[in-house]
Each structure stands twice: as structure tokens, then as C-alpha cells.
Amino acid sequence: xxxxxHITPPKWPLKFLRSFVKKEYVEEIEGDMEEVxxxxxEIYSIKKAERIYAWESLKLLRPALIKNLKRTNExxxxxxxxxxxxxxxxxxxxxxxxxxxxxxxxxxxxxxCMIILLFVVDELSYDRYNEKADQIVRVxxxxxxxxxxxxxxxxxxxxxxxxxxxxxxxxQGTRLxxxxxPRITYKNNTFRNSRVAYVDANFFSVFTLxxxxxxxxxSLKEPNTIVITxxxxxxxxxxxxxxxxxxxxxxxxxxxxxxxxxEKVPANSHFHFDLFASMEGLDDAKELKWLESNYHxxxxxxxxxxxxxxxxxxxxxxxxxxxxxxxxxxxxxxxxFNEKGxxxxxxxxPLTDIHLHSDFASITELEQGGDIKTVYIFSAMAIFVLLxxxxxxxxxxxxxxxxxxxxxxxxxxxxxxxxxxxxQFLTESSMSTILAMLLAIILVLNTLPVFNNLSGKVLQASYxxxxxxxxxxxxxxxxxxxxxxxxxxxxxxxxKPISALKNKFTIGRGKxxxxxxxxxxxxxxxxxxIGTLVVNKQMSYILNKNIGYDKDQxxxxxxxxxxxxxxxxxxxxxxxxxxxxxxxxxxxxxxxPSNNNMTGVYPDPSSGxxxxxxxxxIDDRYLPTMGMELVAGRNFSEEYGPESxxxxxxxxxxxxxxxxxxxxxxxxxxxxxxxxxxxxxxxIGVVKDFHFKSLRRPIDPLIMLKNPNSGLMVRAKTSDMPxxxxxxxEMWTDFNVEEPFSYALLDELYNKTYLSxxxxxxxxxxxxxxxxxxACLGLLGLVTxxxxxxxxxxxxxxxxxxxxxxxxxxxxxxxxxxxCISFIIAFPLGYYLMDKWLRxxxxxxxxxxxxxxxxxxxxxxxxxxxxxxxxxxxxxxxPIDSLRDE
Amino acid sequence: xxxxxxxxFEELVLLTVAVLQEEAYGVEIKRELEERLRERLSVGxxxxxxxxxxxxGFLTSEFGEATRKRGGKRKRIYSATxxxxxxxxxxxxxxxxxxxxxPQLAYDLKTI
Numbered sequence: 001x002x003x004x005x006h007i008t009p010p011k012w013p014l015k016f017l018r019s020f021v022k023k024e025y026v027e028e029i030e031g032d033m034e035e036v037x038x039x040x041x042e043i044y045s046i047k048k049a050e051r052i053y054a055w056e057s058l059k060l061l062r063p064a065l066i067k068n069l070k071r072t073n074e075x076x077x078x079x080x081x082x083x084x085x086x087x088x089x090x091x092x093x094x095x096x097x098x099x100x101x102x103x104x105x106x107x108x109x110x111x112x113c114m115i116i117l118l119f120v121v122d123e124l125s126y127d128r129y130n131e132k133a134d135q136i137v138r139v140x141x142x143x144x145x146x147x148x149x150x151x152x153x154x155x156x157x158x159x160x161x162x163x164x165x166x167x168x169x170x171x172q173g174t175r176l177x178x179x180x181x182p183r184i185t186y187k188n189n190t191f192r193n194s195r196v197a198y199v200d201a202n203f204f205s206v207f208t209l210x211x212x213x214x215x216x217x218x219s220l221k222e223p224n225t226i227v228i229t230x231x232x233x234x235x236x237x238x239x240x241x242x243x244x245x246x247x248x249x250x251x252x253x254x255x256x257x258x259x260x261x262x263e264k265v266p267a268n269s270h271f272h273f274d275l276f277a278s279m280e281g282l283d284d285a286k287e288l289k290w291l292e293s294n295y296h297x298x299x300x301x302x303x304x305x306x307x308x309x310x311x312x313x314x315x316x317x318x319x320x321x322x323x324x325x326x327x328x329x330x331x332x333x334x335x336x337f338n339e340k341g342x343x344x345x346x347x348x349x350p351l352t353d354i355h356l357h358s359d360f361a362s363i364t365e366l367e368q369g370g371d372i373k374t375v376y377i378f379s380a381m382a383i384f385v386l387l388x389x390x391x392x393x394x395x396x397x398x399x400x401x402x403x404x405x406x407x408x409x410x411x412x413x414x415x416x417x418x419x420x421x422x423x424q425f426l427t428e429s430s431m432s433t434i435l436a437m438l439l440a441i442i443l444v445l446n447t448l449p450v451f452n453n454l455s456g457k458v459l460q461a462s463y464x465x466x467x468x469x470x471x472x473x474x475x476x477x478x479x480x481x482x483x484x485x486x487x488x489x490x491x492x493x494x495x496k497p498i499s500a501l502k503n504k505f506t507i508g509r510g511k512x513x514x515x516x517x518x519x520x521x522x523x524x525x526x527x528x529x530i531g532t533l534v535v536n537k538q539m540s541y542i543l544n545k546n547i548g549y550d551k552d553q554x555x556x557x558x559x560x561x562x563x564x565x566x567x568x569x570x571x572x573x574x575x576x577x578x579x580x581x582x583x584x585x586x587x588x589x590x591x592x593p594s595n596n597n598m599t600g601v602y603p604d605p606s607s608g609x610x611x612x613x614x615x616x617x618i619d620d621r622y623l624p625t626m627g628m629e630l631v632a633g634r635n636f637s638e639e640y641g642p643e644s645x646x647x648x649x650x651x652x653x654x655x656x657x658x659x660x661x662x663x664x665x666x667x668x669x670x671x672x673x674x675x676x677x678x679x680x681x682x683x684i685g686v687v688k689d690f691h692f693k694s695l696r697r698p699i700d701p702l703i704m705l706k707n708p709n710s711g712l713m714v715r716a717k718t719s720d721m722p723x724x725x726x727x728x729x730e731m732w733t734d735f736n737v738e739e740p741f742s743y744a745l746l747d748e749l750y751n752k753t754y755l756s757x758x759x760x761x762x763x764x765x766x767x768x769x770x771x772x773x774x775a776c777l778g779l780l781g782l783v784t785x786x787x788x789x790x791x792x793x794x795x796x797x798x799x800x801x802x803x804x805x806x807x808x809x810x811x812x813x814x815x816x817x818x819x820c821i822s823f824i825i826a827f828p829l830g831y832y833l834m835d836k837w838l839r840x841x842x843x844x845x846x847x848x849x850x851x852x853x854x855x856x857x858x859x860x861x862x863x864x865x866x867x868x869x870x871x872x873x874x875x876x877x878x879p880i881d882s883l884r885d886e
Numbered sequence: 887x888x889x890x891x892x893x894x895f896e897e898l899v900l901l902t903v904a905v906l907q908e909e910a911y912g913v914e915i916k917r918e919l920e921e922r923l924r925e926r927l928s929v930g931x932x933x934x935x936x937x938x939x940x941x942x943g944f945l946t947s948e949f950g951e952a953t954r955k956r957g958g959k960r961k962r963i964y965s966a967t968x969x970x971x972x973x974x975x976x977x978x979x980x981x982x983x984x985x986x987x988x989p990q991l992a993y994d995l996k997t998i
Contacts, residue, residue, distance in 0.1 A: 009957075025933070025937065027959050028933075028949075028959070028960070028962040029933055030959050031912075031956035031957065032911075032913050032929050032933070032956075034955070034956050034957040034959065035913045035953075035956045036913055036916075036929060038955045039913075056928055056929050056930065059928045059929070059931070060929065060933070062933075063934070064933075064941075065933060
């Protein structure tokens, strides 16, 4: 008989039975099944034998045979877990030093990360309180005119209403006009610090500002009605019911009736007004002046419409409405206007982009916004500091692994699986993480006020201590435990029991990875130091730069117009004061709040080219008071009479008008209105460029006209500023002015202009310090550990005659090498990133080589200090102590 | 007899193991029982009975030889423990006692 072909049983029932039958039974039962199958082949057809096989394997589904349905054969996981916790806890107690370093480092890391996250979340949450935030856009103006870029957050009065009429996808068009802080009187009380805006009646249908009293839809329907925030209402009316009360705006000779009370505008809004007046009474808002931009316009779009779609319809819209007025003003059609290289268009900016993504001229913005770059930088810092903290944890755990090699070895010999060891070590790392989290929460709660102070934010502890945030935090904690604990867990659980027990295990294991991680930490630390140095240097450069005028000892009294006709008397009185050098009458302040006027100039009358310039209205004494220098020509002077057709320009203007060297005596045509009217101005002087906007931007062209106006600036020459100010206050009170005396110091105003940069600088410094601190904690831990490992070696070396210095060098060099390697990576990286950051500034420093040298030196010395702190101690121990125990 | 919990089928399997001695492995037990009971049994029923009894301490087992017919898998040879023999003997005695105690009268009446 021919040898029979061996037929194997069908595959899938086999797989099936393997999947559920207890492991220890599989071989036997499989064998039995196959034996039966082979017998069946003899009796039946193969098909039938297979069928029987399948059916039989199904019948194996019996409680006695299937895998641990009740886990009767497994460890009791609770017991194991308890054991893990106990071992973990004992281990922590045994290595108190390392434990403290771990928890502190991780705690500080998490706390820093949490604070930064709060900051970032807050920045990103701007304007999202509006229920329809995603449907609201702001109409903005972008374009080019005479080679000048125009970016304005304001548009003309008719824009919003016309857009609403013209396009069905625009559900609402609403406008807001900033009216700053007028004087408001109720009965006998006058206040001047409430921010007022005129808004359209439908404003509260677009923006979600909850009403406490009154109706959002009808409150502002009537002219001379006003909606006030709750806090302000208390200020004006005390306990009285504000509804229906009349507020007196004397400067505008207008009265407003309170018709609604709203809650305070949320902190994360791009505007913060206290009073919203009805635009019904504002005649200017009804005029169809398309060429004047004064209104912040917002559109509520249909849910399904795309703003890009709408934008594509804008050129036609501009042509239709603005075209005719351009023709009237400039005498050319829109097409001709565009041919000259001009291009002005309306665009739509999503409401939620306003805070972080605005690049509009700052005078057209309601408030200074944030910067998405700051958000990026801070997010990166949050990740960095967390990484550094996690790396510490990983390094210390793996380094101390040799101490636990025996434990792992014995556990494995007894029958621990890799999975069980992984769980054990992850339990330990989560224990540390939980403790670190608790520490972090305590830290955050205690440092939040300080941080708020620094950042100017109002972040609250309640942001953290709510159920949702706590849920996030626990997820965060799990991620950190996995991040910090996974590598050590895998590392420790992969020991071969034989080598672990034979003491073949050495500290050398995993050293490469540890070194890599240390290098990474120091790349981050050094990079941050470079960043901090550059930011600081740039900031001090800006703050101390020769800004073209003298900002010290200069008092600004912008409210002096309230003296009315006594203003001159006030000025003259103090001009005779020995403590005063100069006084000028002008409300044009080069830093901080100032009168602000834009105008246009035709430098070359024949070409018709139009340049937008800033205009300052000043008097004879302005230049000497401010300490500004003339590079050519002369100042205004009483000798020449009113000089109404003379002008002083700045160097930038001279250059722009093509009059670099011989500007004096030339004539400029000055636009006096929007309809093309002009006047001739003769240049009598050129003033040296001075900065009157942020140094982020280049100096704009400026013309100065002699036109004394309200506002006083006083150049003092005394060390007794408080005394001078006190006398002024007295004089002010003597004149019976309704309002209290107020003043500002120019250098403070100047510093305020750079507040956001200064704040960022401070925060960057603090976070850098924290990151370096955490990194050094890690280094300290590693050194401590290595020193302990090599204590015998050191003892023997000392016996053989090594000096303390040699031993310190022995212990330190390895680490210092790593720190030096990190420089190689950190320097180019730091240069690249900081160079990018600096590009934002029109006036900026160069990054010199010594910045890197200094950063390197700082890092190196901090690291050295950390290392020698421990290594010196070890090097000085008596060798007998370290050698005796064997 | 304490709570030994030896089921009827289990008792049969246990007796078969005792009968088969060195040959007592899954398929052989199955074959023997099928012959004696004159009905078909599934691998699963035999196996679960064996495992249960092993857990209760009636059986011990060890791996035996592997054959080609079994696809190279080893047999597991079962043997009854002394405890099992004791219990089996006890049960036999109990049964015998019971048989003996059935009243003769009734038996006789039945035969009439």
C-alpha cells in the first residue's frame, strides 16, 4: 500500500480552540482532537471528518477547559498592586535625596507648565465668550497707497450698514466708535475714567454681553440712550436704581439716559468699554463718507457662508461705492487709481483672530493685542520645562537601576513576567507623579498672584480647581507618568536575571541614552539662556536708545485744557519757577496717549503723488522742551509772527520727499481736506528723527505746524520732582478746576509702550531660571549617584595618593564634556531662532559672539557648581569610611 | 462519605482510567467508554471531566509519548490517586450496602 498522505485537521477550528483553551491544556487536547480526526478520516470522508472536528472543537467550550474566565489561576491583582505600592514607597523612603530631587524637579516642571498652559489657554480664549464667535468677522482695510502699506482695523461709517443691505449672507452689520474717556457727570460727581463707545442698536445682538436690566434688542434704539456696566453703575449711582437716570456729558453738551445694565465685559475680550452709547444720535455715523475710516465694523455672517467667498465680492463692492468718491476727491477713476499701483480693499478678519493675529496700525486698534509668537514661545517653554523634568526622572531612575538589579533578577527567577515588572515600575513612577502633581498644584495656587502681576492677566485658581480641569490634570498626570516612567520601566524590566544576579550588571548600561538626555537638557537650558540674553539686550537697547528726545524729568499734563482760559496763566506761573526749564503747550506726546492726526502731503506739486504723514501741532518751545535737535534750518520763533504757512519736517519726511540735503526753503503742498483742497507750506527746518511709535516700526514721516493747542509738557531741572508736582497740584486746585490734577512722567509713558516686551522678557527670565534649576537638579542627582557608585574607587585612589582636586576633576569631567557637547547644538539653534525674533524689530541689536560665550560660561559655571557641590563632598571623605565595609 | 462530589459520569471516567492503567489518555478513555456505554462521546466532555477530577485530586497526570497520528503532540497519561481508589471503594461499598438493604419482601413481591 502506498504511503498515505498525512492530512492535517482544518486550520480555523484549530486556531479557534487555541484561542480559548487554557494554555496548559492546549497540547494535550490538540493531540486528542487530531487523533480522533485521523481515526475519523479512516471511517468517513475528509469533509465529514473536518465537520466533526469543527463541531468537536466547538464542544470544547466548557468551563473547565477555557481560559481564566474567573482568573482563578492569576495573581490577585489587588494584592500585587498593594505590594507594588509598598515596595515603591519603601524605595522612595530609602533614597530620600533622589526622591526629593525627583519630586521637586517634576513638581516645579509641572507647575511651570500648568501656569504657562493657563496663560496660553487664556490668550487663545479671546472673544470666544461670544455665542456666535465663529460667525463674527471684523471689516478691515488693507492695501497700498503711494507705495505705502495700509493696514487699518477701522473702516468708514457706511461700510457695515451697506454690507448688510447688499449681501444676504451678512445677517447683521454693527459698528463701534471709540470715544475714549470723556468727563461724565451725575448730580455733583464727575468722573473721567470710564471708557465710552458709540455702538449701533444691534450691537448686543452680535456680541454676547449679558444684560442684568433692560433689553438687548431695544435698549439703544433711541438716540441719547446708554448702556452701562454693573460696576460702573455702582460708581455713578451707588445704591440708586440706574435705569432711567441721566448722565451728563458736558464736553459733548449731551445727556444720555441709562436704558440697560450689563455685566462687565469679560477680561478676554478685544475691547473693554464701560459705557455703550447709542449711535442713533451721532450724525457723523449717518453720513456717507467712504474715505474716512473711524468705525470698527463687525459683521455677523450666516452660519454656512464663507468669509473668503464674501471677500471675493469686495472689489466690485469697493468699485461701486468708494469709486465715485475717489473720483470726486482725486479726480481720477478707481481704475486709474489702481493703475498707479494703488490697491485698497476690504477684508474680513475672524473675530477670534483679532487678539493674536492682528497687524494693523496700532492707532486703529481698540487695545493692544497679544502676539501669536508669544503664545508659541511660551508653549514651547512649557514643553521644554516638562521635558527637562521628565528627563530628570528618567535619568535618575535608570541610573539607580543597578541598585534594583538584584530585585529584578530575583523577581524574574521566581516567575515575574516582564509585564508585571513594567506595571510595578509604572506604579512607582505614577506615585512620584501624583506627589509631584500635588506639589505643583500647591505651587501654582501660591504663585498665581505673582504671575498675574507679571503678565497683567487675571488668571484665577478656580481655573484649575474645577472638575473639568481636574479631569484634564489627571489625564495630564497619566501622560507624564507614562512619559517619565516608560523608559525606566522598560529598561529595568529587561534585565537578564542571570547577569543581574551575578552582579555582572554595571552602571555603564544605558549610559549612552542617559548622556544623550543630559545633552538634550543642556541644549534647552543653553538655548534659553541665549534667548534671555538676546531679549534683555534688545530691550535695554530700545529703552536706552537715543530716541531723539530727552524723556527724563519731563512732566506731561494732558488734562491742562480743563484750565480753560487760565491755562496760559498756569503756564506762565511755572515758567518763572526756578525748578522749571521749559514749558511747551502741545498735546502731542511722543510716547503713550497723545493727540494724533494724520494728514497728507504732495511733496512735488506737479506729480500729484500723495503721501500720508503724521502731523504735530506745536509751539515755539516744543523742540527745546523735548530736547529735540534740528539738523537744518531754524525753529519756530515769535520774531516771525504766527508762521501759519511754515513747517518743520523730520529727516524721514525729508528723505521721502526727496529733499535730503536742501529741504529748507522748499515748498510742500498740504492737503487740507478730503476733497482735494491744499495749502502751501514752506519748510523752515528739519528735525532730527525721533521715535514717536514703537521701535518695532520704522519712523514715519512727520510734519510739525505752529499751532499752539491744549496740553502742557514741563521740562524740570530739579531733583525735587514731588515738590514741583505738589505745587502744581496746589495751583490747579486754586484755579477751581472741577477735576483733580493728574500728570504723567514721560519716561514712564515710554516704558509702558514696551510693556508687553518687558513683561515677556521678565517671564522669559523666570521660566528660563526655573528650567535651568530643574535641569541642574537632575545633574545633581546624577552626580550624587555616580559618586556613590564610585565611592570605593575614590577611596582607593585617595589611598594611592590622589588629591582632592584630581578626584573632583575625575567626577566632573564626564558631565562637563556633555555640557560642552550641548553647546555645539545650542549655539546655532539659538542664533537661528533669535535672529528670527529680532527681525520683527525695525531697530535691533546684532547678535555678537560674546552672547554665546556668556551663555556658555553661565551654563558651564552653573553645571560646575552643581557638580562640585557633591563631588567635593565625596572627594573629601576619609577613604577609611568608604573602604571599611568590606 | 464527605463532600467528594464525584458525578456519575466522572465516576465512569475515573473507573475507566483505573482500568486502562498505562494506556489512560484522552482518546483511549473515550474509545473505551464509548464501547462500554454504546454511545458517542465528545472530546470535550471527557477532557472536562478529567480536568475537574484532576483539580479535585482524584487524578494525577504526566506527559506520555507523542505519535504521528497526534500531529506530534504528546499524550497525557492519567492515573487514579490512592485517594480516588479509596473513594471508589467507598462508593462501591455504599452501593453494595444499599443493594443489600433493599427489603427482601419487596423484591419477592415483585417477582410474584
